[in-house]
Amino acid sequence: MEHRRRSKIADLLKSKDFGIELLVKGWVRTKREKKNFAFIELNDGSTVKSIQIFADYFVLEKNLFSQNTLDNSLDPESYNTIINYLKPVTTGSCIAVKGILVESVGQGQSVEIRANHIEIYGTADPESYPLQKKGHGLEFLREIAHLRPRTNTFGAVLRIRHAMAFAIHKYFNDNGFYYIHTPIITGSDAEGAGAMFRVTTLDDRNPPLLPDGHLDYTQDFFGKETKLTVSGQLEAELGAMALSLVYTFGPTFRAENSNTPRHLAEFWMIEPEMAFYDINDNMDLAEDFVKYLMQYALDHCPDDLEFLNKMYDNELIDRLKGVVSSRFKRLTYTQAIEILQASGQTFEFPVDWGADLQAEHERYLVEKHFGKPVILTDYPRDIKAFYMKQNPDGKTVRGMDVLFPKIGEIIGGSQREENLDALRNRIHEMNIPEKDVWWYLDTRKFGTAPHAGFGLGFERLILFVTGMANIRDVIPFPRTPKNAEF
């Protein structure tokens, strides 16, 4: 088959260019064979929808094998030739089709392609190809993550994931933010966001040891102990102290033994950091940002959202629209405690000022009491990180958590402590060695500025936007405890 620009199925399904020969390439979802022709559903990933190929055996045999014949019917030998040629066109195989776009004679689709030529790029043995034209369970698909992008569900999820990544960059770019690349390998273990993966090139059989038996990291690649980052925040703050508005968007690693539908060991996080923002500016940005992303999905991914709405979560689109049109409820931790204590609900965990809110408490506030996203602020200082801005009351800090229905905490952030003495005191109280964060303290020593920022878990955003229930189904190749396949 001659080389020619292929048409995308997404474009053809909306096209009215009937009668023109064109070229499509893609993967076969199913083939329905009849005596003299077959229907092939072809998908190229440009849309969740497939296009129907009408494959007339007489036309194909004439074009592919016996172009000089003038007969208008197939003799038995020619019939067998074309049947055998099309035999390997099965679910999962990859083909190129040259044909004419026509209005469909049959019901169920408006356009289809009458095939003139079919070239088979790659077969998929039906006896061993794991995907069938029937739907599969998500748990089974996780075991074949290398093939699951070929399903309608993961096609939709991956396209939405792409659209959200693009929209994040667009939002920040349009609002004057600069994308800053913070390191993935870090020598700092003061990020305080959980257990870290070690990065080393030391010989695992005969590592250099110190007299006390610990590894001698001075002989390691970087000459010191290094880990995979758990957050780009501290470095993003350095950028904000020069460019004013910055954000990071990169992979993040947590070596926690978390086995839940909301946690990954490797995930992507977006962390804007803004000079001259206080906690209220921070909340305004967070709310505007996530609403923008949901509106972007509604505007740019209607087919995929409709598919997911129909197959997995028939309240999905309504929920997205609801978030976009709602005003997030903002209240302090102390107010939340009062509401919970006055609720009359019996919780498994007690509600006491000073203790962190449990998932059941957050769920009550978001899903029962307010019925919309909630932003909680001003948490007790003892349950929050060292860098959060301390309030004058001496008891609380200007942290904020954005809580969403179904998925819980989607954003965590704070106004940062910009006062050098206050920050240094907090570091000492929490036994963080000053020598590990001297560069961070320098931002407060030289031209310090009030500033704020937050972290958005990308996969949790995708969970909410797609209506998927398990975070392992919104990232192509999930890394979780005991699972790093593919």
Next chain:
RNA sequence: UCCUCCUUAGCUCAGUUGGUUAGAGCAUCUGACUGUUAAUCAGAGGGUCGCAAGUUCAAGUCUUGCAGGGGGAGCCA
């Protein structure tokens, strides 16, 4: 890491108080069919019942251990 449930054909599942040769739908294969669309119709093949041990005349079924998975909790994004 804790609690709890699950593991039977390629997939989704049924399998009674322990009792002959372990079933269904879909998928696959063979055939039929002039417009199908989760096509339909007829027929066929397909099983170490997660692994290991134990109880019993007899275990898919009961017990214990291990592995893998789901849900909930904690940690957090």
